[in-house]
Amino acid sequence: MNIVYLKGQFMASEKATVSPFDRGFLFGDSVYEVVPYFRGIGFRLQEHIARLEHSLRAVRIQADTDWAGLMDELVQRNGGGNMSVYLQVTRGDCGSRSHSYDASLRPTVFACCAPVRNFAAVPAEDVVGISAIVTADLRWHRCDIKSTGLLPNILVLQQARDHRADEALLLRDGVLTEGTSCNLFVVRQGVIYTPKRSSDILGGITRELVLGLADANGMQYQEVDIDYDSLMSADEVWISSSTRGVVPVTRVDHSPIGSGNKGPVWARMFELLARYQQQLMTGE
Ligand code: PDD
Numbered sequence: 001m002n003i004v005y006l007k008g009q010f011m012a013s014e015k016a017t018v019s020p021f022d023r024g025f026l027f028g029d030s031v032y033e034v035v036p037y038f039r040g041i042g043f044r045l046q047e048h049i050a051r052l053e054h055s056l057r058a059v060r061i062q063a064d065t066d067w068a069g070l071m072d073e074l075v076q077r078n079g080g081g082n083m084s085v086y087l088q089v090t091r092g093d094c095g096s097r098s099h100s101y102d103a104s105l106r107p108t109v110f111a112c113c114a115p116v117r118n119f120a121a122v123p124a125e126d127v128v129g130i131s132a133i134v135t136a137d138l139r140w141h142r143c144d145i146k147s148t149g150l151l152p153n154i155l156v157l158q159q160a161r162d163h164r165a166d167e168a169l170l171l172r173d174g175v176l177t178e179g180t181s182c183n184l185f186v187v188r189q190g191v192i193y194t195p196k197r198s199s200d201i202l203g204g205i206t207r208e209l210v211l212g213l214a215d216a217n218g219m220q221y222q223e224v225d226i227d228y229d230s231l232m233s234a235d236e237v238w239i240s241s242s243t244r245g246v247v248p249v250t251r252v253d254h255s256p257i258g259s260g261n262k263g264p265v266w267a268r269m270f271e272l273l274a275r276y277q278q279q280l281m282t283g284e
Contacts, residue, residue: 003077005070005111010077013112022108024090026097028149030108031055032088035071036242038118038281040080042071043242047205051146056089058145063089063107074111084116084243088148119245120274124267129250130166130239134228135159137170137177137200144199153180167239169252172200175225179239183207184226185246187236187265192221206240206273213272219265236263245277246270 002013023029033055035048042048049067056063071085092105138152157180160168169184170177177195178184183204185194192214197203214221231237235258237249246269248262 002112003074005074005109007108007110010074016110018108018110019093019095021095021097022090022093023101023105024088024108024148026094027099028147028151029059029101030088030090030148031059031061031146032086032148033146034242035085035087036116037071037075037080037083037085037113038120038277039082040075041281042068042075042085043277043280044205044209045071047208048242051203051205052087052089054144055146058142059091059147060103061089061091061107063109065109070109070111074113078113082116082118083113085111085113087111090148116243118277119243120277124262124270124274127248127262127270129248129262131164131251131254132167132169132179132237132239132249133160133163133165133253134169134171134176134231137172139170142199143177143201144203146202156180163254165251167249169231169249171228174227176227176231177201178204182239182241182244182247185210185236185238185240186226186231186234187238187263188230188234190220190265192219192265192269193224193226193230193234194221195226196223204240204242206242206245209276210240210246210269210273213269213276217268217272219268232257234258236266238266238269245273 004013004016006016033052036043075083088110090108092107135156156168167179178201237257240246248266
């Protein structure tokens with residue numbers, strides 16, 4: 001049975017309903033998080049909660065909930081194991097359609113979870129490189145807020161699918177920002193480059209972890225502007241996210257990146273991330 005959490009209660013997913021006047025439904029007036037659980041334990045849970053609180057503060061939604069307790073219980077009620085938790089907080093049900101809102105609205109909290117593959121359990125040899133297209137970043141200028149207003153992301157991902165590609169990398173004012181639901185890294189002569197943290201990208205939890213692991217293991221990295229030519233002439237390109245870990249991008253706009261194969265710097269980072277995750281989850 002699929003158990004979800006809605007408005008203070010755990011229930012079977014078929015029982016969960018929200019009002020059509022909920023501002024999340026009407027306006028996308030809501031924020032969200034996606035948190036991976038491995039072996040029933042939240043991975044970088046406090047970092048995800050801190051980012052959720054940043055998003056809530058930024059859009060002025062006040063929701064006071066034991067986020068960790070809620071997500072832990074949801075995963076347990078769904079049998080534990082490897083899960084990705086989706087947590088959404090809307091500004092609430094306003095009873096009629098009005099752009100303006102009453103600050104006293106009660107936020108709607110919804111959470112569900114779905115099985116996820118443990119990226120750390122897959123040998124590096126078995127990871128398959130993905131393909132991407134580069135397209136215009138149509139999003140607003142507060143991409144640091146994890147808003148559910150994902151129409152631009154959805155449209156460009158579909159554009160990628162129309163080109164038989166797996167992901168779309170986004171270009172704004174001549175520089176790459178990130179993917180539709182992932183951060184971006186390129187490697188040139190052994191150095192890792194990633195776009196600077198700004199309100200044009202989401203501060204990815206995996207991105208921070210990758211940079212921390214690079215630092216701790218003597219791998220050089222720089223946060224810089226990356227233009228189209230530097231992307232296309234890179235030795236390696238990767239993307240990162242909580243559910244996918246680090247994934248090599250071996251073709252962009254139908255051209256191979258570097259050798260067209262997974263690169264050695266990616267392989268090192270993949271191993272470091274897998275080991276870190278394994279140690280944290282098992283204490284080994
Ligand atoms: N997406 N950039 C964007 C636009 C994202 O939506 C995500 C995550 C990331 C990576 O962040 P993190 O490492 O914290 O997962 C970057 C989630 C997985 C999603 O929307 O499903």
